[in-house]
Amino acid sequence: MRIPVSRRAGIAAATAALLLPLALAGPASADPDPALLARSISAPGVKQHLQKLQAIANANNGTRAAGTPGFAASRDYVAGQLKKAGYKVTVQPFEFPFYEEHSTATLQQIAPDARTYAPTPPDGSAVGEFATMTYSGSGDVTGTLQNVDLVLPPAPVPSSTSGCEPADFASFAPGNIALLQRGTCNFQVKAENAQAAGAAGAIIFNEGQPGRTETLQGTLSAPTVTIPVVGVGFTIGEDLASPAGTVVRIKTDTTSEIRTTQNVIADSKWGDPNKVVQLGAHLDSVLAGPGINDNGSGSAAILEVAETLGKIPTRNKLRFSFWSAEELGLLGSDHYVASLSPADAAKIKLYLNFDMVASPNYALKIYDGDDSDATGSPAGPAGSDEIEKLFEKYFNTLRQGHVGTDFDGRSDYGPFIAVGIPSGGLFTGAEGIKTPEEQALFGGTAGAAYDACYHQACDTIANINDKALALNTGAIVTAAVVYAFSGNLPGPDVRPAAAAARAKGAQVSGVQVAGGIAR
Missing domain, CATH: 3.50.30.30 (Glucose Oxidase; domain 1)
Known part of the structure; x- marks a missing residue:
């Protein structure tokens, strides 16, 4: 199909975000230039991963939810791609309470x-x-x-x-x-x-x-x-x-039982194992649909970044995480963090989360690491403000507007923040309503949901905004490269005690649902 001129111009501008040299970090003379590495990311490659996830859902009753064959196929696809890219891949099982009304x-x-x-x-x-x-x-x-x-x-x-x-x-x-x-x-x-x-x-x-x-x-x-x-x-x-x-x-007419699902964790063979830069996105959908924006978009973006960087020696170790059972209360990331020893938690210097990065009526939202708006949820752990500033600088360099969004506990950064790990990430909106101010910055429709197909069967490949996907993928690879080669990672190292306290009291059986209606 011929793309209208106005749309072609928008896509071209978005794709340029992946190619624009950004002087966001000065690498040591022996290190690759982050800007040069960022240029090698492929926006079409991200879309190919999304098409694969859509095909998996199509073959499995329209869903990729945790505990279903659609999730198992998604897990195997992601793990296979990461192994080909040279990563050490761990499939981490955990039990969780599965429920479906038939x-x-x-x-x-x-x-x-x-x-x-x-x-x-x-x-x-x-x-x-x-x-x-x-x-x-x-x-x-x-x-x-x-x-x-x-x-x-x-x-x-x-x-x-x-x-x-x-x-x-x-x-x-x-x-x-x-x-x-x-x-x-x-x-x-x-x-x-x-x-x-x-x-x-x-x-x-x-x-x-x-x-x-x-x-x-x-x-x-x-x-x-x-x-x-x-x-x-x-x-x-x-x-x-x-x-x-x-x-x-x-x-x-229901199924209600304990099932087993898995996180996929991929470690690069390069870099200092005591300085881990971790990126994550949840791989599971809701039962109602294929979850291509929520959260195939984040998963596909970090998978493409992982493939791009897999063969490149880095100063710090890169870790890519694909969480399961996020839709049931962050169960996968919670299990992962609760299973870490205090020493292993202290090695994770920062966590970057990407959940819904291509909403059709998008806003470009950066997690508010320093609580600069002084409303809603508090600031993230020390160092989260530096992550926020990196993403702001990326968008500012493109002369692209952006807004803040709270750490409101609705995605997989939550367990990392709870043990004091500096965190940040990007988000393009879910069922919330776009404001007139956001319409002025990003286009789209004020007064309408960022994603009208949120948690529905219509969250398909047709529900992806290509411009938002390209802009955010550019931001993701830029952050990954900057932190992979940085000699000065964000935040103080004050986390072992917090990690130990959490691990001591954690329930890792996977049979809790965070945020459920209790009374």
């Missing part, structure tokens, strides 16, 4: 009145009158609804202890369906107690205070419950609570 659930009141409630579909594209709890068991059950220690009307503050204690089920009739209320303990406790009491299923309704009335969409946090569990809003829950003798049917 078909739309059913919730019906059978008696005293007949009513069928509107479901929330498995892809979350709409919010119905009820939703299957993440890690719910599977089944089709009909039974009498039995209230369990409800607080009706609700107290003015969250105070319901419904189902939080086994004693709440002292008079529970096995085979009934438990009606529970959101409150002071997490959903997992409520569901496990109901199951232990012989409940055939459970309905958990929202508590009733302002902000706690809508359809309850929550997670049980671990695959230990085998009975169907759904959430509803307060009004439906209150209606079901009276009169006594209400009969309901719940049908769920």
